[in-house]
Amino acid sequence: xxxxxxxxxxxxxxxxxxxxxxxxxxxxxxxxxxxxxxxxxxxxxxxxxxxxxxxxxxxxxxxx
Numbered sequence: 001x002x003x004x005x006x007x008x009x010x011x012x013x014x015x016x017x018x019x020x021x022x023x024x025x026x027x028x029x030x031x032x033x034x035x036x037x038x039x040x041x042x043x044x045x046x047x048x049x050x051x052x053x054x055x056x057x058x059x060x061x062x063x064x
Contacts, residue, residue, distance in 0.1 A: 002042040003034075003051050010058030012037050022059035027052045 001008055013022070013033060030052050034040060 001037065001040045003047050006051070006054045006058050009034055009037065009040070009055050010062050012039075013055070013059050014062040022056055022063055025056065027056075030056060 001012075003009075013020075013030075016037070017033065027049065031047060034047075034055065035044060
């Protein structure tokens with residue numbers, strides 16, 4: 001997975017952290033959780049706030 005795989009990342013996070021409300025997460029936590037996902041292998045420097053916002057929104061949509 002790469003940073004651009006926003007929907008896939010959101011689905012993985014939803015499955016891995018079902019007890020987490022994605023509306024309340026901090027971007028530092030989100031960044032770390034994505035980096036720890038199995039199969040994620042992108043450069044940490046390729047992530048920015050817009051990507052994290054996109055992942056968070058996709059996760060919120062997945063949770064709803």
